[in-house]
Amino acid sequence: MFTKRIIPCLDIKDGRTVKGTHFVELRDAGDPVELAARYAEEGADELVFLDITATVEKRKTLSELVYQVAHHVNIPFTVGGGISSVEDVQVLLQSGADKISVNSAAVKRPNLIKELASEFGSQCVVLAIDTKQEEDGLWYVYLNGGRTKTDILCVDWAKQGVDLGAGEILLTSMNHDGAKKGFALDITSELSKSLPIPVIASGGGGSMEHFNDVFKISSADAALAASIFHFKEISIPDLKRYLHEQQIPVRLK
């Protein structure tokens, strides 16, 4: 039985887990290695680490963290944040990351996706897209942690990403992120039903019903959330039991 994945996301700043709403107002949420090990123990299917410091001088701190995580965690994990070259990825994979995610740098230079896919294989290249629905009803791609709007449509960029060799899409709706009122069902559905690669829904998961909806209505392959797990508003075992009762295929321990 192939299952839907539940993915806690850890935003990392200066080696600590943080969580904000709408990409701002950061709160401390603990030691990332400890949290990661706890999530793996509780039945998380994968983990995502997004380094939101991601300045050049912090790069070394990140690879050390990745190395620690790889030694303490027995499930797959993705690392993202500020990745812009084959060399960046080489270091992270060598430190033990299973996949990496690219975002702004790939929008600025789409060929980065192609270079990474041919060097390391599509299976480890996750294209992270931050998107926002504007008043015209269309979903646009945003850069730099949601600070910079582009004229690129989310759907077009996702398709281009697949053509360039991305192995997975991590889709974050900025309209929904942090609001805990549910995932962006329409855009998630549009991508996951039209793309040949898995789509991870992110942003807005606030209740167990929201996860059920994003799997059942939007056919997402995986759902990602951060604060509701960090602050123990929803426990992963409870969420999985609930989804199982709703006939969503999930991995139960």
Place this chain on the structure above:
Amino acid sequence: MKTVIIQYNAGNIQSVLYALERIGAQAIVSSDIETITSADRVIFPGVGEASSAMSYLKQHHLDKVIKDLSQPVLGICLGMQLMCKHSEENNTECLGIFPNQVKKFPADMGLKVPQMGWNTITQLRGSLFHGISESSFCYFVHSYFADLDEHTIAQTNYGFDYSSALHKKNFYGVQFHPEKSATVGEQILKQFIELV
């Protein structure tokens, strides 16, 4: 008790080493023929593409070395596929330890390719899976699969049933990633380490 992980031009080798460290097993990563042949057991891991991996192995004479090993050998993911007869991935003649054919998941099944995520292993047979419950979950990432035959010791369904583990004499292969399959994977690795 020395476990050697074969180093070649494929990814994911570090993860296997870290997983062995987690379960307290000593292992080294090496491409040295003498080191590999004198190991107590050998792990042949890999994430990558079949034809470039095979040409690398041939160039470094590792193809013959692997085929001639008499100690327990565990191929993981691409490693298992390379131990089969032939892969459709760039029409590659593989090591032929297992007679199985490796084919691509059809694009018209309505399933995403690669299969990426957790799936169950069933019809478990033999000492590698001793104490592992039927329908345990393991982590898979692959676009190609080995067909079923008498060497199948675990099967998985992704649109249809295929071999998620193979066994012939001292050779074992698993399509999933035990190094990333939580406690189930660690238990399978432990069992491999304890094989005599």
